[in-house]
Amino acid sequence: MEELRAARPDHLAADGPVDPRTRHAELAHAFAQPRQAPRRSRKPLVWSVGLAAAAAAVTAVAVVGVPETVQQRPPAAATTAAATELSARDILLVAATNAEREPADSGEFWYVSNKWRTLFKTNEGFVISLGGESETWVGAKEQHFTMRDLGPTPATDADRALWEQAGSPREVSFSGQKRITMREGASKPHTGKSNDKEIFWLGRNVTMADLQALPSDPEALKADLLRFYTGQATESNAPSTEDGWLFQVAEGLITTMPVSPEVRAGAFRMLAGLPSVTSLGQVTDAAGRTGTAIAIEGESQSTPGDAKKGVVQIQLIIDEKSGRALGRQSVVVVAGGAQRGLAPGTVWNAMTILESGWTDERPS
Structure with missing residues (x-):
């Protein structure tokens, strides 16, 4: 916000209206100013979340507005800041402008590394965290993945104490689901390969060619x-x-998804036109990175044994300076269904994009 104030032209101090195109161009210029460069990874940082991660999230729950992944009643690292002067439309249009500036990279595989976690209140009275991490390589003819299970474990120290008071049960259950086994530490990596072509989801199964044919x-x-x-x-x-x-x-x-910078910018602009999307200001994601959250509310499904549906706020965390997404998370508004027993404000699930982009490096 300090960058925006410093960059504000004199004519914006007046009370009269400003042409929207002028406003958005100046915002884009302010956000595009150089800042300290992040540490570069061995593959170019661009986008995405692993297909295995998405499948795991879908298996766990379904949300009417948008499904997602994790953490318990958010500490300072997961809470939203005060509302900013910028609307969701402003933020998304700035992100769109900067997304278009990204180079149109290419490679044999679309590579993604991410982590996700989801919280559930057990029938035994404490909250557990189910999580995982994955790497995926998606090519035109073949896909490879590696994933590890990171749970289930007590979500916080307080939940661990409650688990121990309950006798440290090896098996627990939640929301009418089958019993699951508690475990400390990550599982061994599981690797796999597929030759399916329709491996992306846009309300239907689509291929990489379908994505490349989308209008901008x-x-x-x-x-x-x-x-x-x-x-x-x-x-x-x-x-x-x-x-x-x-x-x-x-x-x-x-x-x-591996779409062009122009299509990604078009998606930002499309979201900017949705009246239900709001701005939450700055947040810090699960990896400690600061971004700006836009959000929409959605109703979650009921679960076996609990007819009450929950309401969650689905948040998309973006770095508007680069036009890139950092991750997404769902925050409990009204507990019910899969969020049964979680306090309002709890980050029920979260997904963090660690690294992504096109690469010619094949999985080892």
Whole structure:
């Protein structure tokens, strides 16, 4: 915000209206100013979340607005800052402008490394964390993945104390699900290979070629995506609003999929036109990185043994200076269904993008 104030031209101090195109161009210029460069990884940092991670999240739960992944009642590292002067539209348009400046890289594989976690209140009275990490290499003809299970374990020290008071049960259950086994430490890596072509999800199964054929104009992109909107969530038969459905699908284009910089910018601009999307200001993701969160509320499904549905706020964390996504998380608004027993404000699930981009390096 200090950068924006310093960059504000004199004419913006007046009370009269400013042409929106002038406003957004100046915001984009301010956000594009140089800052300390992050440490570069062995592969170029661009986007995405692993397919294995997405599959794990879908298996665990389904959310009408947008499904996601983790952490307990957010410490300072997971809470939102005070509302900023910028609207969600401003932030998304700035991100779109900067996304278009990204080079159109290429390679044999689309590489992604990420981590995710989800919280559940057990029937035994404490909260557990289910998590994992994955690496995926998606090529035109073959896909490879490596993933590790990081749970289930007590979510916090307080939950560990409650678990120990309960006799440190080896098996626990939650929300009518089957019993699961507690475990300390990560599992051994599991590797696999697939030759499927329809490996991305846009409310339907699509191929890499389908992604590359998407239009970049925001209205054309919206119309193309809505061809498959039926009033239901992308991962379940639960009802979904049009805004919520588009948010969920566009989130994939922004965070998880190998689309061109122009299409990614179009997805940002499409989201900027959705009236239900709001700005939450600055947040810190699970990896300690600072970004700006935009959000939409969605209703989660009920679960066996609990007919009450929950309400979650789905947050997409972006670095608008680079036009890149850092991750996503769902915060409990009203506990119910899969969020049963969690306090409002709890980061129920979160996914963090660690590294991604095109590479010619094959998995070892």
